[in-house]
Amino acid sequence: MNNTIHTLNNQKGIALLAMLAVIMIIFTGAIITSVSLNRQKIDQSQVYSKTISNIQKEIIGYAINQSTPGLLPCPDINGDGISDLQGSNCTRNLGYLPYVTLSAERILDSSGAVLWYGVDPQYTRIITGVNLNSSLDSNIFVDNQSVAFVLLKANTPVNNQVRSNNNPINYFEDINANNDFTQFISTSTNTDFNDEIFSVSLTDYWRHVESFVGANVKQSLLTYYNQPSCNEFPWASTQTASPFDSDINTEFGFLPTDQANAFANAAGCPTSLNLPLWVQRHWQAQLHYVFCGPSGNQCISLVNAKTLSANSIILLPGNPLSGQNRPSAAMVDYFERDNNDLDATFEFSLSRHLDSTFNDQLIIVLE
Numbered sequence: 048m049n050n051t052i053h054t055l056n057n058q059k060g061i062a063l064l065a066m067l068a069v070i071m072i073i074f075t076g077a078i079i080t081s082v083s084l085n086r087q088k089i090d091q092s093q094v095y096s097k098t099i100s101n102i103q104k105e106i107i108g109y110a111i112n113q114s115t116p117g118l119l120p121c122p123d124i125n126g127d128g129i130s131d132l133q134g135s136n137c138t139r140n141l142g143y144l145p146y147v148t149l150s151a152e153r154i155l156d157s158s159g160a161v162l163w164y165g166v167d168p169q170y171t172r173i174i175t176g177v178n179l180n181s182s183l184d185s186n187i188f189v190d191n192q193s194v195a196f197v198l199l200k201a202n203t204p205v206n207n208q209v210r211s212n213n214n215p216i217n218y219f220e221d222i223n224a225n226n227d228f229t230q231f232i233s234t235s236t237n238t239d240f241n242d243e244i245f246s247v248s249l250t251d252y253w254r255h256v257e258s259f260v261g262a263n264v265k266q267s268l269l270t271y272y273n274q275p276s277c278n279e280f281p282w283a284s285t286q287t288a289s290p291f292d293s294d295i296n297t298e299f300g301f302l303p304t305d306q307a308n309a310f311a312n313a314a315g316c317p318t319s320l321n322l323p324l325w326v327q328r329h330w331q332a333q334l335h336y337v338f339c340g341p342s343g344n345q346c347i348s349l350v351n352a353k354t355l356s357a358n359s360i361i362l363l364p365g366n367p368l369s370g371q372n373r374p375s376a377a378m379v380d381y382f383e384r385d386n387n388d389l390d391a392t393f394e395f396s397l398s399r400h401l402d403s404t405f406n407d408q409l410i411i412v413l414e
Contacts (some may be wrong), residue, residue, distance in 0.1 A: 054172050055246075056352065061153055066272070067108060071110040072271045073247070074177055081405070083405070086282060090326065096412035097303065098152075098154060099154075099245045101151075101197060102144070102151055102154065102162070102198065103198070104363075105149050105150075105151045105361050106120070106149060106164075106196060106247075107247070107255050107256075108118065109148075109253060109323075110252075111255060114338070115325045115328075115329065115339055116172075116256055116259055116260060116325065117170070117179045117180070117256045117329075118170070118172070118179065119166050119171050119195070119196055120145050120148050120149060120166075120171065120264070121137035121138065121140075121142075121145065121166070121171050122139060122140065122141060122142030122143060122144070122145060122163075122164050122165065122166065123142050123144065123145040123146075123148070123164075123214075124138045124142045125137055126143055126161070126213070127143075127147065127214075128143070128145060128146045128147030128148070128153065128402055129145055129147045129148050130148045130357075131145075131146040131238045135172050136168065136172065137166070137171050137172075138386055139228065140165060140166055140167065140168050140228050140229075141163065141172075141215065141228040142165075142166040142213060143162070143163055143164065143213070144160050144161065144162040144164040144186060144198065145164065146161065155269065156200050156201060156318075157203070158201065158203045158204060160200075160202070160218060161226065162198055162199070162200060162223065163195065163198065163199035163200075163201065163215075164197070164198055165187055165196065165197040165198075165199065165228060165229075166187065166195075166196045166197075166272055166411075167185045167186045167187050167229075169183065169186075169198075170183070170185065170195070170196070170230070178328070178329045178330075178332075178333075179329045179334060180329050180330050180331075180333045181249075181253040181257055181259065181363065181364060181365050181366050182257070182333060182364070182366070182373040184249075184261050184366075184367070185249060186229050187229055187231075188231065188244045189232070189233060190229045190231075190232055190234075192248070192266070193249060194246040194247060194249065195246075195247045195248065195249055195251070195253075196246070196247055196252075196305050197221065197231055197244060197245070197246045197251035198241035198244070198245040198246070199218075199223065199242060199244055199245075200242065200244075200245070201219060201242065202220035202241040202242065202243065204217075205220065205237055205239040205241060207221075215228075218366070219242050220237055220239055220240045220241070220242055221235045221237050221240055221242075222233065222385060223242050223244075226329070231244055231246075232244070238382060241264040242373075243392075248403055250365060250402065250406050251367055252366075253365055253366050253406075254365060254398050254406065254408065255398075257363040257365065257408050258290075258398055258408065260326065260330060260334075260363065261361050261363055261408060261410040262410070263322075263323060263326065263331075263359060264294060264322065264326060264334060264361055264410075265410055265412050267320045267321060268280060268320065268336075268359065268361075268411065268412050269321050270320075270321070271316065271317055271321075272413070274315050274316060274317060275315050276313060276314055276315025276316075277309065277311040277313050277315040277316040277317075278313065278315050278337060279310055279311055279316055279340075280292055280309070280310065280338040280340070280359055280412075280413075281303050281307035281308055281309055281310070281316070281320070281356070282295055282296070282297050282298070282302060282303065282307075282308055282309075282310050282340070283294045283297040283298060283299055283300030283302070283303060283336050283337070283338070284297065284300050284301040284302065284303045284304075284305075284381055285297050285300050286301060287301075287332065287376055288332075289305065289331060290305035290306065290411070291303055291304045291305050291331050292305050292306040292307075292308075293306060293307050293308040294295065295308070295310075296341075298337060298338055298339065298340050298341075298346075298390075299335075299336075299337045299389065300330065300333075300335065300336065301332065301334060301335060301336065301344065302320075302334040302335070302336040302361070303320065303336075304320065304322055304326060304327045304330075304331045305319075305327070306317055306318055306319065310338075310340035310341065311340075311381075312328070328398050330363065332374060332380050333363065333364060333381075334361060334362075334363065335361070335362040335363075335381070336359075336360070336361055336362070336393075337359065337360050337362070337393070338358065338360075339358045339359065340414075341404045343359055344404040345357060345358055345414070346391055347359070347360055347391055347392075347393060348391055348392040349392075349393055349394075349395055349409075349411075350385055350392060350393065350394040351394060351395045351396060352395035352411070353411070353413050354411070356411075356414070357411050357413065357414050358412075358413040358414060359395060359411075359412040359413045360409055360410065360411055360412060361409070361410040361412060362382060362386060362393070362407060362408070362409055362410075363407070363408040363410070364381035364382055364407060364408075365401060365406030365407060365408065366406065367380070368383070368403060368406060369403070370402070382407050383404070383405045383406070383407055384405060386407050386409070392410055394407070394409070395409045396409075
């Protein structure tokens with residue numbers, strides 16, 4: 048009898064252990080599945096973030112390679128991936144990403160919705176009286192901050208959104224769904240809000256464009272300098288409006304985008320820098336230039352640069368920072384710190400380190 052009871056107890060114990068083992072396997076599997084799904088979501092999020100970053104770079108690259116650098120594409124309105132215009136104007140300043148125009152991939156979110164794109168119309172065409180340069184503000188705002196352009200990810204439809212047309216209300220929530228097309232938010236107290244916003248700041252946008260502009264201007268100055276029997280740079284200009292001609296004895300001023308006279312009048316020097324037309328049209332009052340003429344070689348002292356001195360430099364101001372008002376005759380409205388006090392010391396910063404407190408770009412023409 049005791050043996051029988053003992054045997055039954057053993058069997059119950061084994062059955063209980065087996066049941067616990069099954070429960071543990073199921074529980075462990077659930078944990079592994081949950082971790083795997085979370086890991087998958089994280090991986091997908093990282094991949095999407097990288098894709099967005101690549102799209103932003105492609106948009107900036109498109110702008111730099113236009114006949115007038117800085118021009119952004121118009122949005123796509125009908126879904127064919129091509130920018131839509133009415134005459135020279137964008138059909139609308141908010142629409143789908145023009146991925147065909149950009150030679151980019153077509154981006155869809157998890158719900159199958161395409162990526163949207165918004166831009167200020169004055170960044171998409173040449174307007175009489177408007178200079179397309181880093182002093183130009185933008186009327187596209189994300190969380191009340193002016194930006195160069197914005198990308199919008201709609202995600203899963205909410206509140207019976209039917210995505211059968213290009214009305215933003217069928218894709219976005221809160222003010223992102225308004226027909227204003229200029230104001231956007233990245234967060235909301237609306238519990239149904241699931242929009243994702245990706246933007247490029249004016250500082251980031253213009254630092255890329257200015258790097259391209261500066262490289263072109265540097266090449267023009269070196270071509271001038273390297274003319275047979277020249278080996279001189281032209282005087283800078285003191286003008287604040289066209290024509291920006293060289294002014295004798297001016298080593299620090301605006302780039303002489305019109306008449307360029309060599310400081311020692313060497314016979315082999317041209318009378319023009321032969322700059323691209325878009326530089327003369329849009330960048331005259333932005334480009335500041337310093338060179339060592341009668342002051343002698345390497346009269347320019349540099350802070351934070353690999354080299355401590357230089358013979359000639361170009362200064363580009365970036366977009367206006369807080370407290371700066373343009374156009375202006377005051378250097379403090381264009382440049383920061385050592386770059387606005389009119390002495391021979393200038394501060395350098397790597398392009399990727401420019402921010403809301405310092406966004407000057409200094410390009411060394413000749414050491």
